[in-house]
Amino acid sequence: MTLVYVVAGESSGDVLGARLVARLREARPDLRFAGIGGERLAEAGIESLFPMRELALMGLLEVLPNIRALARRLDETVADIAARRPAVLVTIDSPGFALRVAARVRPLGIPVVHYVAPQVWAWRQGRVKRMAGRIDRILALLPFEAPFFERAGIPVTFVGHPVLESGADAGDAARFRRRHGIAEGERVVLVMPGSRRTEVGRLLPIFGETLRLVAGRHPGLRPVVPLAGPVEEAVRDAAAGWTPAPILVRDLADKHDAFAAAEAGLIKSGTSSLEVAMAGVPMVVGYKLNPVTGWLIRRMAKVKYASIVNLLADAPVIPELLIEDCRPPLLAEALGRLLAGEGVAEQREGFARVMSLLSPPSGGSPSEAAARAVLATVRA
Missing domain, CATH: 3.40.50.2000 (Glycogen Phosphorylase B;)
Structure with missing residues (x-):
């Protein structure tokens, strides 16, 4: 059976990952899943390698006191991926951790898809050059992101924004x-x-x-x-x-x-x-x-x-x-x-x-578009 390894580092990525796993299972019932996530991915059947909340940090001064613990979790994640040898690694948001994982597993020849384009277009634009050698495809949520990353040589699929399938507008x-x-x-x-x-x-x-x-x-x-x-x-x-x-x-x-x-x-x-x-x-x-x-x-x-x-x-x-x-x-x-x-x-x-700007051009829901892009990488 084909293994998909998913790494999510915060609540929004946990929700995205759970929807993605559901769509992947619908398309390929033979797939297996492992990785890091929270409550939603646990409901989707993924037993997290360690508690996701340990990665939910932001800002230079917030990360520094936890740098040793994060380094240990990085080592554990890379070792688990190396042992399992998945057909594809899907990292979701949390670029500080996710892209370090991607760089470390690159020599293993495992395709890496990063879901949610890092907002390097907003600041620290020079980081996009380093990303080019770490990941095989970005799944972008916003329409203006694809041209930015493609100029750096990174293949991008605009999959639409998951807010469209959140149900946020359906309350009573x-x-x-x-x-x-x-x-x-x-x-x-x-x-x-x-x-x-x-x-x-x-x-x-x-x-x-x-x-x-x-x-x-x-x-x-x-x-x-x-x-x-x-x-x-x-x-x-x-x-x-x-x-x-x-x-x-x-x-x-x-x-x-x-x-x-x-x-x-x-x-x-x-x-x-x-x-x-x-x-x-x-x-x-x-x-x-x-x-x-x-x-x-x-x-x-x-x-x-x-x-x-x-x-x-x-x-x-x-x-x-x-x-x-x-x-x-x-x-x-x-x-x-x-x-x-x-x-x-x-x-x-x-x-x-x-x-009106957020629907995937390929049709269907954003999670379906994301699943199609991931499966294309697996087949490749």
């Missing part, structure tokens, strides 16, 4: 309000602080204070925070003292119902902004880094926007308050404007334009 607002006892007149605000421990630790105190400020001007606020597996405990701890108290949701259907019920969102920049945009929830994007990492990114950034929605629209559809601007008073002012109805229609018009 009335069901959510009934389930959580939300009274008529109370206003749901969605809060999404990310899926990495460092992001949660830095953003949730800021978001919590922002909500306290907004609640003083907009009574009846009910914050809702979806829980992501690797950071669930950190979110619960950080949000425990919030005023107003948050509703914490773990179930995916409940999360999508929360999207439908939300009047506005306070969202970490990144993929989550696309998910919220698909649900039509007007939002403010915030992101905080430690000062050193923030300074480096400011100097090296090659793009005008941080959120994918704004990048695809090539316009400031969503207000972005980043790094030194990610402060409760500024966030509260922007969120308050949305709750007052200012700019809501314009955001939703921008969301519709962005969503």
